[in-house]
Amino acid sequence: MYLPKRFIDLAARLGGLPGIGPKAADRLVFYLLDQSEEDVQELADALVAARKEIRFCRQCGNFTQDDLCEVCQDVSRETQLLCVVEEIRDLAAIERTGAYHGLYYVLHGRIDPIARVGPAELQLNLLTERVVAGHIREVIIATNPNFNGDITAMYIAKLLMPMGVRVTRIATGIPKGSDLEFADMFTLTQALEKRTDVET
Numbered sequence: 470m471y472l473p474k475r476f477i478d479l480a481a482r483l484g485g486l487p488g489i490g491p492k493a494a495d496r497l498v499f500y501l502l503d504q505s506e507e508d509v510q511e512l513a514d515a516l517v518a519a520r521k522e523i524r525f526c527r528q529c530g531n532f533t534q535d536d537l538c539e540v541c542q543d544v545s546r547e548t549q550l551l552c553v554v555e556e557i558r559d560l561a562a563i564e565r566t567g568a569y570h571g572l573y574y575v576l577h578g579r580i581d582p583i584a585r586v587g588p589a590e591l592q593l594n595l596l597t598e599r600v601v602a603g604h605i606r607e608v609i610i611a612t613n614p615n616f617n618g619d620i621t622a623m624y625i626a627k628l629l630m631p632m633g634v635r636v637t638r639i640a641t642g643i644p645k646g647s648d649l650e651f652a653d654m655f656t657l658t659q660a661l662e663k664r665t666d667v668e669t
């Protein structure tokens with residue numbers, strides 16, 4: 470072993486991060502050791518501060534440093550339009566299109582029979598409460614176009630439709646079985662614009 474323990478420990482931690490393999494982790498450690506102590510301290514402080522100060526928005530489940538996130542605080546948004554997504558990264562993908570001006574509800578999951586995640590685990594009562602309290606007129610279901618995303622969408626539609634709210638599902642321009650997160654901006658914009666009413 471020609472590298473010190475600290476090096477190996479740090480490389481192992483970085484290598485455990487998503488998208489970073491052992492080689493990339495080594496490169497990052499070499500890079501960090503080439504920086505000033507102050508710069509590395511600032512990076513470490515930024516990591517800790519982000520973890521400490523970022524939490525979930527009380528209303529939609531997006532990340533925020535405050536009680537409500539930037540989207541929920543934005544007065545120019547269409548407040549009666551609610552888009553339901555599985556994860557914050559899906560919200561981020563939709564925001565990147567710039568084509569959507571309503572609000573969101575992040576499920577932080579999806580119904581997944583194999584992983585034994587059912588409606589109860591998703592706390593869907595919070596979604597129905599939000600629809601009532603927010604006087605929502607349309608809910609756009611933007612769960613992923615795969616098996617779990619589809620059954621989640623169907624369950625939510627059946628839950629909300631008796632409440633008199635319009636329920637739509639994003640169009641299937643996104644290839645079946647893929648993730649919203651990886652759809653290109655044009656495809657995602659089209660999927661939102663060509664959404665259709667859910668029929669149960």
Ligand SMILES: [Zn+2]
Pocket residue numbers: 526527528529530531537538539540541542
């Ligand atoms: Zn929010």
